[in-house]
Amino acid sequence: MERFKNWFQKNTVLGFILGIFLGVLLVVGCFTIYETQFASSHEGEKNSGVVTDDSSSTPTPANSDPEQIVVPDSDSSSDLNSGSNDNGGTTSTPVPSTPPPTPVVTNPEENIRSESDLIQYFQNYDNTISTYAGQEENPTIRESAKNMFVTIVDFLFYDGEINGYTFDGLTTSAKLQLLKIGLSIDNKIDSYFPGYKESIKSGFTKIKAELMNLYLDVTSSACEAVGSDICNQAKEDFKTMKESFGLTFDLLKDLGSSAIDAIRQWYEIFRES
Secondary structure (H helix, E strand, O other), X not given: OHHHHHHHHHOHHHHHHHHHHHHHXXXXXXXXXXXXXXXXXXXXXXXXXXXXXXXXXXXXXXXXXXXXXXXXXXXXXXXXXXXXXXXXXXXXXXXXXXXXXXXXXXXXXXXXXOHHXXXXXXXXXXXXXXXXXXXXXXXXXXXXXXXXXXHHHHHHHOOOEEOOEEOOOOOHHHHHHHHHHHHHHHHHHHHHOOXXXXXXXXXXXXXXXXXXXXXXXXXXXXXXXXXHHHHHHHHHHHHHHHHHHOOOOHHHHHHXXXXXXXXXXXXXXXXXO
């Protein structure tokens, strides 16, 4: 001991540094022991589901605060969609979904880029009017049917234009298909809304005859110039329409404005169909 005291007196600076080092080691050791005991204590509380409030010695069950929101871990997200039932199985729990965005309504005429698009445009009219059966007293339905009927009549007979297309500028095949659709729509208007055409516009009562007249005229031209395929198809379609729409040759006589040669040609087509 005396030797250590003498050495310390001779090496004051070195001894001072050694003392500081030993003091630091002592502090670090104490702090490490404290942290280990504290972590062990809280791990036990977590596993038991009890949280200890530092301000009270009374243990409080976890999540006892009614305003506390518990956010599940991402690993347990599947638990949100299912739950256990009494039979040991699982039951699906509906999860609210984001409502789809409101569709943007566009003008269907803007989508017409070809004769096929134009034909489909009017075919959609025909399909829609087919759903109006038995609703003749509904003013909204009547107005909708009127608008569609007027649109196709204007296009076929009054130089109407839809997205750059006119009836006169169409091919023979497209003209015949549109006239078929026109006759179909006319027949449904007569069936679903008897007498309604008279209230739409004067002269609309003869639209059926006008449609039939124009169809036979285009067919006659096709048989002379276009070729047998379109001619024969037009005749077959007209045969079907005669039976379905109740077309008679007397309708053409009521027009009283066609040349004798034209009437003769139409009659031959009418008879052959």
